[in-house]
Amino acid sequence: MATFKEFRNNVKPNWCPGCGDFSIQAAIQRAAANVGLEPEELAVISGIGCSGRISGYINAYGLHGIHGRALPIAQGVKLANRELTVIASGGDGDGFAIGMGHTVHAIRRNLNITYIVMDNQIYGLTKGQTSPRSAEGFKTKSTPEGSIESTLSPLEIAMSAGATFVAQSFSSDLKQLTALIEAGIKHEGFSLINVFSPCVTFNKINTYDWFKENIVNLEQQFPDYDPTNRIAAMNKIMETNGLLTGLIYQNTQRKSYEDMISGFGKEALMKQDLSLTEEHFNKLVAEFK
Amino acid sequence: MISQLSWKIGGQQGEGVESTDRIFSTALNRLGYYLYGYRHFSSRIKGGHTNNKIRISTYPIRAISDDLDILVAFDQESIDLNAKELRSGGVIVADAKFNPVVPEGIDARLFAVPITAMAEELGTSLMKNMVASGASWGLLGLPLEVFNKAVEEEFGRKGAAVVEKNIEAVKRGAEFVLEQAGGPLDEFKLDEADGRQKLFMIGNEAIGLGCLAAGCRLMSAYPITPASEIMEYLIKKLPALGGTVVQTEDEIAAVTMAIGANYAGVRTMTASAGPGLSLMMEAIGLAGMTETPLVIVDTQRGGPSTGLPTKQEQSDLNAMVYGTHGEIPKIVIAPASIEDCFYDMIEAFNLSEQFQVPVIVMTDLQLSLGKQSCEPFDYNSIQINRGKLVQDAPEQEPQQLFKRYELTPDGVSPRVLPGAKHGIHHVTGVEHDETGRPSESAVNRQNMMDKRLHKLDGLYVRDGLRTDAPSETPDLLIIGMGSTGGTIDQAREWLANDGVTTNHVTIRQIHPFPTEQLIPHLQQAKKVVVIENNATAQLAGQIKMHAGFADKMRSLLKYDGNPFLPSEVYKACKELD
Ligand SMILES: Cc1ncc(C[n+]2csc(CCOP(=O)(O)OP(=O)(O)O)c2C)c(N)n1
Ligand code: SF4
Numbered sequence: 001m002a003t004f005k006e007f008r009n010n011v012k013p014n015w016c017p018g019c020g021d022f023s024i025q026a027a028i029q030r031a032a033a034n035v036g037l038e039p040e041e042l043a044v045i046s047g048i049g050c051s052g053r054i055s056g057y058i059n060a061y062g063l064h065g066i067h068g069r070a071l072p073i074a075q076g077v078k079l080a081n082r083e084l085t086v087i088a089s090g091g092d093g094d095g096f097a098i099g100m101g102h103t104v105h106a107i108r109r110n111l112n113i114t115y116i117v118m119d120n121q122i123y124g125l126t127k128g129q130t131s132p133r134s135a136e137g138f139k140t141k142s143t144p145e146g147s148i149e150s151t152l153s154p155l156e157i158a159m160s161a162g163a164t165f166v167a168q169s170f171s172s173d174l175k176q177l178t179a180l181i182e183a184g185i186k187h188e189g190f191s192l193i194n195v196f197s198p199c200v201t202f203n204k205i206n207t208y209d210w211f212k213e214n215i216v217n218l219e220q221q222f223p224d225y226d227p228t229n230r231i232a233a234m235n236k237i238m239e240t241n242g243l244l245t246g247l248i249y250q251n252t253q254r255k256s257y258e259d260m261i262s263g264f265g266k267e268a269l270m271k272q273d274l275s276l277t278e279e280h281f282n283k284l285v286a287e288f289k
Numbered sequence: 290m291i292s293q294l295s296w297k298i299g300g301q302q303g304e305g306v307e308s309t310d311r312i313f314s315t316a317l318n319r320l321g322y323y324l325y326g327y328r329h330f331s332s333r334i335k336g337g338h339t340n341n342k343i344r345i346s347t348y349p350i351r352a353i354s355d356d357l358d359i360l361v362a363f364d365q366e367s368i369d370l371n372a373k374e375l376r377s378g379g380v381i382v383a384d385a386k387f388n389p390v391v392p393e394g395i396d397a398r399l400f401a402v403p404i405t406a407m408a409e410e411l412g413t414s415l416m417k418n419m420v421a422s423g424a425s426w427g428l429l430g431l432p433l434e435v436f437n438k439a440v441e442e443e444f445g446r447k448g449a450a451v452v453e454k455n456i457e458a459v460k461r462g463a464e465f466v467l468e469q470a471g472g473p474l475d476e477f478k479l480d481e482a483d484g485r486q487k488l489f490m491i492g493n494e495a496i497g498l499g500c501l502a503a504g505c506r507l508m509s510a511y512p513i514t515p516a517s518e519i520m521e522y523l524i525k526k527l528p529a530l531g532g533t534v535v536q537t538e539d540e541i542a543a544v545t546m547a548i549g550a551n552y553a554g555v556r557t558m559t560a561s562a563g564p565g566l567s568l569m570m571e572a573i574g575l576a577g578m579t580e581t582p583l584v585i586v587d588t589q590r591g592g593p594s595t596g597l598p599t600k601q602e603q604s605d606l607n608a609m610v611y612g613t614h615g616e617i618p619k620i621v622i623a624p625a626s627i628e629d630c631f632y633d634m635i636e637a638f639n640l641s642e643q644f645q646v647p648v649i650v651m652t653d654l655q656l657s658l659g660k661q662s663c664e665p666f667d668y669n670s671i672q673i674n675r676g677k678l679v680q681d682a683p684e685q686e687p688q689q690l691f692k693r694y695e696l697t698p699d700g701v702s703p704r705v706l707p708g709a710k711h712g713i714h715h716v717t718g719v720e721h722d723e724t725g726r727p728s729e730s731a732v733n734r735q736n737m738m739d740k741r742l743h744k745l746d747g748l749y750v751r752d753g754l755r756t757d758a759p760s761e762t763p764d765l766l767i768i769g770m771g772s773t774g775g776t777i778d779q780a781r782e783w784l785a786n787d788g789v790t791t792n793h794v795t796i797r798q799i800h801p802f803p804t805e806q807l808i809p810h811l812q813q814a815k816k817v818v819v820i821e822n823n824a825t826a827q828l829a830g831q832i833k834m835h836a837g838f839a840d841k842m843r844s845l846l847k848y849d850g851n852p853f854l855p856s857e858v859y860k861a862c863k864e865l866d
């Protein structure tokens with residue numbers, strides 16, 4: 001069985017020292033090993049941004065696509081080969097601005113993939129513009145007088161879109177993050193894990209210290225919290241202003257998309273023979289006579 | 290005895306025009322006639338005038354006719370709008386319910402048949418289509434048994450009683466009109482057809498069937514006219530083959546999902562029209578850059594923007610050839626017949642895997658939606674070629690990645706699929722080295738650009754040019770693409786009668802442009818006319834840019850939403866003469 005070291009490659013990330021993304025990379029590598037995967041059984045599909053580079057830093061199959069489209073690409077990979085473990089990953093701009101449409105519909109569709117958002121409340125790669133996750137009043141290069149748009153709550157959106165697995169974590173809490181990614185991989189359906197991942201270069205507000213002060217850890221502070229209760233989950237997200245971490249909601253009743261497609265087998269579609277028998281072909285043609 | 294005839298049915302959208310046409314033409318197909326259909330419709334669901342025209346012939350035809358022999362009308366508007374097409378002495382079969390009148394100046398015989406009344410007598414006005422097609426059938430003096438068999442097949446699932454009633458409706462329609470006319474009309478007596486079994490289908494269905502034959506097992510798409518029939522066909526057929534169709538949230542999702550699935554090894558396609566193609570552009574670049582196979586069908590309609598969404602046009606050519614930023618290899622092929630729609634899909638999937646490039650299959654509304662007879666497809670010619678796909682790579686040294694983008698003499702690199710034990714590599718739209726890792730090295734950039742862009746050097750696809758070039762020094766070379774071929778051939782017959790010699794080249798390989806193959810044809814001709822359904826002469830632009838000969842080239846353009854008529858092509862060519 002592969003250890004987490006086997007999920008490392010020799011590419012040096014080009015992230016700034018101290019960037020939260022390093023720990024997310026480590027957590028994915030650990031979780032993959034902990035659930036018993038071999039590197040070739042994992043595909044990491046990422047978007048564009050500082051965060052999007054992650055697929056190149058993990059020893060596994062990886063595709064670094066275009067801005068905002070990690071999810072539809074990842075869903076295509078999963079449909080083609082459901083035997084692979086598919087992780088989609090990208091920034092808050094990638095998933096909640098340009099790719100928001102895909103995020104909501106991927107949640108509704110509920111394919112068995114894990115989506116890890118590296119949420120730094122800012123656009124890192126383009127050097128510090130506002131993101132849908134930025135706080136109101138947040139001053140950035142593109143909002144010199146402070147953002148005047150309301151802050152998006154991806155957790156509430158996910159809940160209302162019918163998500164079957166919603167979690168949030170903080171890159172400094174490697175233990176919790178690793179456990180949540182493992183749970184996400186094991187969940188039979190779409191899992192959303194939003195991860196606070198401080199951008200030390202462009203976000204001077206939402207810093208490591210800021211998160212440490214403001215985060216509510218569900219497990220520690222609400223030991224009786226029941227993540228199968230949808231209404232309670234929604235309430236808790238609102239009560240904590242979205243700053244809670246842990247497993248927020250899980251629905252194990254709903255089947256994954258793959259399991260609901262008529263005629264879809266358990267074996268990877270990519271393993272099937274491409275040819276059509278003559279008998280089948282003739283039957284299809286007969287409809288046009 | 291005549292060898293061909295034109296028939297049209299008109300009415301309000303949603304009142305049975307489609308089904309009348311379907312049942313009438315299916316029965317004609319059974320008798321072995323060649324058929325060519327044209328649908329005039331608007332983007333409304335109920336209401337609004339719509340009409341379907343079919344040309345019926347004892348020999349192969351691939352064009353609508355200028356004129357009309359029989360018009361079946363469900364309302365006066367259908368008569369008013371279409372009677373001018375009737376040739377003198379033509380026939381109108383109209384519902385007696387609305388007291389039909391023949392417009393002034395039109396020389397046509399009117400048969401007012403109580404279409405609605407008869408249908409209602411039998412229980413439902415829905416059966417209007419049966420009465421109307423029965424009346425048409427009767428006028429042609431064709432055997433009712435064949436028609437009844439088609440009815441049985443259409444309604445068999447609904448039980449014997451329904452079949453009975455419909456057959457009765459057909460019979461009443463036929464009997465009524467025959468009594469009025471005093472028997473079948475001599476001038477509409479068609480020669481017997483050759484009786485050979487043909488297929489009768491629209492281009493989109495042939496595309497769908499072609500996908501299945503090509504081993505395509507997934508489609509991701511967003512609905513749009515005139516492409517939706519492809520997804521609607523495939524969702525009915527793919528489950529039996531273990532595959533599926535995903536209706537995505539938009540065309541960007543559709544194309545990127547297809548890229549993901551192709552990357553993971555399943556032949557996957559998407560289909561759209563101009564607006565969707567515009568949304569796909571960035572992703573097409575990703576497929577080009579990452580050398581991921583991808584097949585897209587663009588069923589062109591009237592643009593720009595929402596344009597004329599239910600009308601004919603061929604104006605996306607430049608978007609297909611040039612669309613996406615930066616420079617990538619890409620193949621654009623344009624089927625020119627129903628048979629092409631089928632075989633070209635197999636070709637498209639093979640090319641996309643052999644060269645690891647996006648392939649766009651370009652149709653137009655008339656080819657995608659016009660229902661026509663075609664030759665049966667040849668099962669034995671179906672061949673699947675997955676190019677340099679390998680099951681697995683040899684074991685790599687520790688920390689070494691598989692060279693997915695290895696520099697090879699032909700520019701195409703071996704490809705493994707995710708899941709393979711030793712094949713791990715990276716894929717990115719960022720410029721990358723042989724293992725797929727990002728690289729900004731100038732030398733690597735040059736090598737990788739050259740590798741990708743030279744993959745298609747010298748490419749010539751099956752029938753890249755379809756030529757009918759009987760003359761070594763034709764007065765006129767006519768060049769077209771897509772659905773216009775049959776119309777051009779019809780005009781050429783008339784031109785030949787006038788002593789004008791013509792050659793005809795249909796350009797099927799739009800990109801990379803088949804310059805070398807086309808030049809000899811251009812050289813031979815005294816004059817050249819390029820015929821296309823757009824306003825800016827996009828095909829002629831390609832020819833001039835790649836092959837030259839601008840001095841003797843003229844364009845015939847039509848962009849009013851309607852396909853060319855043979856007479857228009859004939860007249861324009863005569864004027865050049
Ligand atoms: C279509 C498109 N528009 C814009 C860009 C430029 N761009 C690259 S990354 C990015 C936003 C990055 O922010 P985020 O997704 O939050 O990722 P981060 O860098 O913060 O990890 C933008 C706007 C692009 N690559 N593609
Ligand atoms: S700019 Fe911010 S998000 Fe990007 S690598 Fe640096 S710290 Fe990380």
Ligand SMILES: [Mg+2]
Nearest residue numbers: 091092122123
């Ligand atoms: Mg960000």
